[in-house]
Amino acid sequence: MKRTNLRALFDPESIAIIGASPDDQKIGGRPLSYLQKYRYEGKIYPINPKYKEINDLKCFPDIKSVPEEIDLAIIAVPKSIVLETFKKCADRKVRSVVIFSAGFAEVDEEGKRLQEEISLIAEQNNVSVLGPNCLGMFNVKKSVYGTFSTIIEDEKPLLSNIGFVSQSGAFGSHVFTLARQHKIGFSYFVATGNECDVDVADCIQFLAEDPGTDVIACYIEGTKDGDKLIEALKLARKNKKPVIALKVGKTDVGMKAALSHTGSLVGSDDVFDTVFKQNGVYRAETIEEFLDVTYAASKLPFPKGNRTAVFTVSGGVGIMLADQLSANGLTLPETPEPVKEKLRDILPIAAVQNPIDTTAQISYMPTLLEDFMESVLSSGEYDSAVVFLGFAGLKLDSLNDRIETLVKMKDRFKDIPQIAVTINSETSRQIFSDAGLYVSDDPSRAVTVSKALLYFAGQQEEENEEVYLPNKDIFGLSTVLTEYGSKKILKQYGIPITEEKLARTAEEAVQYANEIGYPIVLKGMSPQILHKTEKGLVILNVKDNEEVREKFGILKTIIQQTNGAEFEGVLIQEMLKNDSVEMVVGSKKDPIFGQIVLVGLGGIYIEVLKDVSMRKAPVSVREAEKMIHELRASPILHSYRGKQPYDVEELSKLISQFSHFIVSQEEKLLEVDLNPVMVFTKGQGIKVADGLMTLEKQVIHS
Template identity: 75%
Template sequence: MKNDNLQKLFNPESIAIIGASPDKKKIGGRPLDYLQKYGYEGRILPINPKYDDINNLTCYPDILSAEGEVDLAIIALPSQAVVETFKKCIEKNVRSVIIFSAGFGELDEQGAKEQEEITALAEKHGIRVLGPNCLGMFNVKKGVYSTFSTIIEEEQPIESNIGFVSQSGAFGSHVFTLARQNKIGFSYFIATGNECDVDVADCIKFLAEDPGTDVIACYIEGTKDGAKLIEALQLAHENNKPVIAIKVGKTDVGMKAALSHTGSLVGADTVFDTIFKQNGVYRANTIEEFLDVTYAASKLPFPKGRNVAVFTVSGGVGILLADQLTENGLLLPETPESVKEKLRDILPIAGVQNPIDTTAQISYMPTLLEDFMESVLSSGKYDSAIVFLGFAGLKLDSLEARIKSLVKVKNLFKDIPQMIVTINSETSKQMFNDAGLYVLDDPTRAVIVTKALNYLSTAVIEEEAEQVEFPKGKELADSPSLLTEYKSKEILASYNIPITREALAVTAEEAVRYAGEIGYPVVLKGMSPQILHKTDKGLVCLSIKTEEDVREKFQELKTIIEETEGAGFEGVLVQEMLQKDSVEMYIGSKKDPIFGQMVLVGMGGVYIEVLKDVSMRKAPVSVNEAEKMIEELQASLILKSYRGKPAYDTKELSSLISKFSHFIASNPEQIAEADLNPVMVFTEGEGVKVADGLMTLENQVREERSALIASK
């Protein structure tokens, strides 16, 4: 019922406006005016006890007296009247509600309580609620204008195949206005406000299933339900609907501002970035990029590769484009020799190397551009085309012929996206738009769009990671609150994760026996649950080669622990000394409050903190995805064969990453943090071993929090 009622929210057959007004400048008057002015064909039911009729429509004193079924009720009343009005909507069996009113969770504790009450009532009765504190929405095709925004006061929005959802009404209005100035339209415009019920994920899911929407644009500050957002993004990808997002809250200051604005959790920005990449979302950094890429995705085919042909009337701009395309990972293959000859036959003075310089002769030879583009693109060597025309958009006397040529080329090469760059007037912009051509005024913007389309064309969502067969493993719930390296690795080993050969000795004689069984040289490590950073306290001794040294170092380590205030002695870990050629790597987990367990990979030892060269994914991941994580690292070259050095065992490293990711994903509530550092990666075929590992469990975190509260 709840999902059905999303249709009633966004495609209603009847709309009641509670707080309706004949004054179209008032919040309750604007939606009424828009619905009538822009041709909404459903039933409109004004609700206001002050009037018998408004704008030739019967006006009802309250929602209960309104005739017939009501798909959508708009509440445009002061906040203190909202909860009781909402209860009447439930009594009337209204299917969905939009609450314009502010003064709820964004304001104070009392407002938050009232918002929670609305949420609970909506859940109980299966009614969908957009808002409160929201600008509303509009559905252009159906003429549903359930908004009080002034952005559509003067003219009806342009209809297109772009669905736009924003967690900020003001941001959405700004983007809408810029879009309209650039002749860009929308299928839906949705502002979600405080999201007491319908959130950005619900809207993405709705748009992913809407037949009139092909591209989804969204402004996101945060989300309360990470799993729901991921599910919506995956659905959009499955339905071949690219998602372009602008996500704010990158910095601590920005995160605090976003939290106060929407009341939703914003999460760590790097985690959001990872979620977007894993789910094929293109993340824009500026409003200009957001609009450019969204519009391009709605109008242009996606390229089949990275090869770009550049046509330019300026050699200088050609060089600029060549530099920027290359810097962005795109390719400019050399023009084939046979094509060069054709181009020279057409214009001997032309620059025929890619970028291709048509020179100023383009103004005097009407078919020059068309002939050049046809010759080059028919070679089959290029996937995208950028056409720089200088200020041709201002020369209206010759523009029609130029557009005709470009349309002909576009129709000849339907699979090749064509980006036109020229300075425009309002008239020329409309001419390009009417011809179905994509036009920008800055060559750098064309480069960014080309890169974005390549990203969207190659974005692949990994199939659900295959299940890894684990032995049963130790129950984490039964583990002690404070875990040493020994206890942490004991748990890891029970899940079939390869650790060093080791044993815990509580006496010097035990340590000597274990060292003999493991084989010299060995490593000794002092174990105390209260001292987790062992190296800082001198609790690690390497390359121990004799029984005498074992006894001596055992006593030293025990003394350090016993002399440390508050530290308990668990024993001394006797561990094999790994001497084979290896590279130290790091594998770890981060429990994000929104998206759950994330798996991280980077260089090991101290380098993880110094270089901050880390790849991250939502756990679990497959072995294939783990391989991609390794490849993303700048340090991945170290693992490959070079200058006679052998390659290292990335196959087994990938397997370990995948296995570890399944381990943390299968214990989502118990593990707060886990670090395998270093993981020794041996040469190809020699495998991997976890030399050190440490886990923090949630029960430990809770105990520490309780102790902190008690101390205050």
């Protein structure tokens, strides 16, 4: 459910500090000190029965004695009195609360019980609660500092258009400190702690709607509510605010550590990866990448395409950049011939083929870089630029010339992101920052940033498609579905299946075989035997009536001789003879995000090659086609060596329709496996040759 009361938490007009102290080295003293030191303009109410006055402010004995309305209360008291204190805040109609105190769900069962009681009271009284066990938050523009962290002790945080939310206070402090060293500021900093109420998704939603935030950075260990997180990410994408995530908990060890740290469900890392990609989130692997990409997204436009121009003072670095850019999906188009001639006129010894080597003459010809960049970028053949300047950042006597050129080029080519690369000192980094320029210390990091900007440029909102789904009970009293039962259901949802009928006698089998037409396939059906091939219950290429009678008897005997197996019948199925590729389309129910649809190469290959593309269901036909193209094996489906292409269009429609089906039966379906799906040549369509559904639990009818 969308939060509507977060403004009181993140942009309060009045703040009460419960457990306030005149000692700015104490947890209750730091937020008071910061609010005064950095000139918070709202009202501050210190609360502590030991004092009449703190730091020239009237001090109140308890929250109920404050006469005015309170947007935010900061609770900085021992764990033993947190619940009692919070109840008083709720009774007092305080709109939001930050709880610094630790010792709750992260510690033991008693702490978990106390935390659950806080959650319940918060919900009943519509109070937004950040924490417990949290470092707090700050809003730089309004000088709201609801934190006890020492990271802002010496200087006020820098203001920028980046909102940062972290499920770990220590991680957040580390990133904040690194960011400040690189002259990167924030609009908001939030550490969510145990997330008894306000969680990372709520914070993303708030930042997605905040006019002062253009980029959202988040450190995530897990989430208790997958749907809420997805809605927040969708809102950020809709509002064109790129999200950069550092998600930990990839390995079993990491997942256990994350669970014990935040109490959030961690879930499958592959599914998190899928959800991020599906919603336009860039996933960083390291803190360095996290900061680089976040800062670049806040400073640079996104490119119109993947064509990159490289300017370099080193031929060797130019070659390295060319290799790495190409490996990351960017191209280095050849310099147009008229431009080459211009460049040779300017500097005959220059290497004018992209990557363009300005040579060391850049140090002796003040306008050389400007003339080269102007000539190349004005050609209209390039979407982005990387400018390698060696150690220019360490030569302050000549740096201003480079800065002046780069500023001119930035202003002249506003739609072309330009990444300067040079070794920096603290002074030169400040000069670049003051000039509004993005600078990287390392060419390879510049490549990563280029890749990320291209990723954001390619993000589009997923279109909504209306899909017809029958609204009726489709499972009946079933608890386990055979292939026959599964495919009967799929057929109702417009999914093309093989022509088939279930025979309960040998004579029925012969009749159905003649109606379908030889050759045919026979499959023994039993709810207790779901893996038919292993039991010898699949017979291919049956060619006449006598063989049907004989094989029917064999299949029935196998089932009857299997302990506990019930004979449902023998499936008489058309034999698919046309040229085709076997694919698998399936689903699994993730405990956090619900139904996940997947596609891969069929048969045994999906298990051997692990070549699978996944999405959170449902997906559009266009998104389904993207899933197919992501597969390493996808070239098999396309035309090659004179072979006709296969029907990717119909396969995409199947994936989309299937994804809507599994969502419509979210509560009942645990897993569905359509394997194989036969994809015929283009224009010939597809057919599901086998399918199996596993139900979550018995469907009970009144």
